[in-house]
Amino acid sequence: MTNNKIFASIITIGDELLIGQTIDTNSAWMAQELNKIGVWVKRRVAVGDTREDIWQALDEEAESSQIILITGGLGPTADDITKPLLCDYFGGKMIVNEQVYEHVKTIFLKLNRPLIERNLKQAEVPDTCEVLMNVRGTAPGMLFRKADRVFISMPGVPHEMKGIMKSSVLPLLQKEFQVPVILHRTLLTAGAGESFIAERIRSWEEALPSHIKLAYLPNYGMVRLRLTTSGIEKEALESDIDRLFLQLQELVKDILIVDTDTPLEKALGDLLIKKNKTLATAESCSGGYIAHLITAIPGSSVYFKGTVVAYAYDVKENLLGVQHETLEVKGAVSEETVTEMLKGLLATTSADYGIATSGIMGPGGGTPDKPVGTVWVAVGSKEKIVAKRLQFRFDRIKNIELTAANAMLMMFQLIENETEK
Template sequence: MQRVTATILTIGDELLIGQVIDTNGAWLGQVLNSIGVWVSRRVLIGDNETDILQALDEASASSDIIIITGGLGPTKDDLTKGILNEYFGGKLVLHEPSLEIIKGIFEKSNRPMLPVNIQQAEVPDVCTVLLNSRGTAPGMQFERAGKLFFSLPGVPYEMKGLTEQYVLKAIQTKFSLGEVSHRTMTTMGLGESFVAERIADIEDHLPGNIKLAYLPGHQAVRLRLTEVLQSGDSSLIDTYFHQIKERLSEIVVTDQDISLPELIAALLIKFNKRVTTAESCTGGYLAAGLTALSGASAYIHGSVVSYDNAVKENLLKVPASVLKTEGAVSEPVVIQMAKQVRILMHADYSIAVSGILGPTGGTEDKPVGTVWIAVASEREVVTKLCHFRYDRLHNREATTLQALNLLRKLIEAENPLPEFPG
């Protein structure tokens, strides 16, 4: 087995100025890692020929695989194809199968084709063409000195399609990658450094082919073990994973590589329960996360965005006197919100949140970042006061994670919970 490395080159001025976020590089890094390719560098490059050529030279000197995304469109600022044609010493030729795909796309949308659209079907004669059924720019594969080069469209939907259909298979055919396994758990309640200190002795004794990665977020820390096996080796990843899980048992949220909304959905479906939300400061963000999953109608039928106090008072029956004396951001208010919305929506569980996410609205007693959360069932209401220190968007995200985790604990406390399959 050989250690195979990759460099991802993402091209476009819009990426450098922050107008577009490089989601392609992040996705490629994940899928390459999943098959045993180690991404050594991700490089953002503007639409500049000199910079692109320099990046190609540097990448090919240090990596076995170079993946380029972007710059294959029909406009004058799309330089990638011409530069690669020059770099590999080819000449552009019309690729008829790609032209047929382009024609079909324009016919389907009832739009006329321009000469520049036809030119997108031109490719260097020294490349292997990767047919792009999802768009008008074909992908390209080159090889030099045992290194693989891939040029893919910058449109994420098209890039992903070509990667899954062609790129991963070509890499696995060319290189001996071994067997790669991942195990991931999510923790909440301790910061990254405290988690690392708690399991330092286990990490120190990991075999050389097992690596531990810390993936911290604003409220959670994910831990990922990665094992690379050569032929005939025995797997030890589960042994070390369970050691870490046992050591961190009181803060482990899930031992699967899933999000909190996915975990909540799985629990609700498992126990045939429904949830609802009453949201003030999050403005429907909680419900949006739960309903973003396929099959959400099985566990959530509705929610209430009670941003204004009048909605809290009239729909969720929060007494005006409580709103006046305690304020909207208070424990009695979220308790009533949680109780009433659960009844209103005929749900088994409910979440209520009210807070000050910022950047304005804070007071000396209730500064920005103050959030009250309540979760309720027929038998119990549990509350939590949080003080977050982020900007508005990150405070909203932190509130959502804390609320879902509080709900998870209540569901697990009230229902027998067998271990998730390893």
């Protein structure tokens, strides 16, 4: 445990994780929040609803980390075995917690749902724990201490876990541990591969001080670069990492998209706000995914006008004014069609900028000259339109994601170039 780091382990409990029925999004969120208060996640472990596996995970993680966070396994139904196990593991007996009891009753009253015995079982906790109230649900959080380790058990429902983390766990950990600072600086590049970048910045990278780590995170044909450091002296670390981050930005200036750890859709939104412009999309093959990414950003209604998802020919014609002849002669997946889609979109929504997509996402629908993964993207304004044919070779979901990422990148670059002049 170098550098006096405070380490945490995350244990997630539930067979649904081990048979692949559920994707674990909790752990990423928890790791981010712990990072912000200077706690480093050392390990994440998922185990099934099996007594000995949970017990073993508790033993093992207590070896590695001072803080052990446990999610899942606390529901009211019979597949949940975590609470009795925790009672045995930490000693003690089950008692009814009055505060939780009243809280559960109040919730069911409010929801106007029948309250049954099983729900009131939620109010039972081991008498060796400190209860962390769960205002968003019925299963309480529980804190246990054993041999200078802190164990915290929370329900696996994401918004309930997040509520308990924010109101109880994070403030408590901050108070209890003398946490070092963890600092990250991340930038996003496009247009060059990981190896190419590595080669270009090699001598700079080799000269990095030992407390600064560089990571390459490739995705969707773009590469994120992340600098990380941690330690006690915040000011010195900050000055170090900021200086090196500026050097790094300079080294990748020509391929730099944004110098923060923001997703591309956020970077695009920020650019639109800065330029005081609006955007709309006309999506065929991306099926509304670009619109979803953009509207998932708070405040996007300021710059986002709307979308036409034109899956059917008649929607392309009626709502976007694509010529029937164009579709018949050139096909839906063609430069002519995406260009007409874009022109129609800009006319009908009065947006300053627009993105149009049309392609074959698979698994079906490919032809010899337009195989699965063929996509036409057009981006532009009333003044200027750029269209490009892309070729992907993955499954449907990945092809949709790549279409969205590349289309937003094209839009970002066009706006930046256009307004620079």
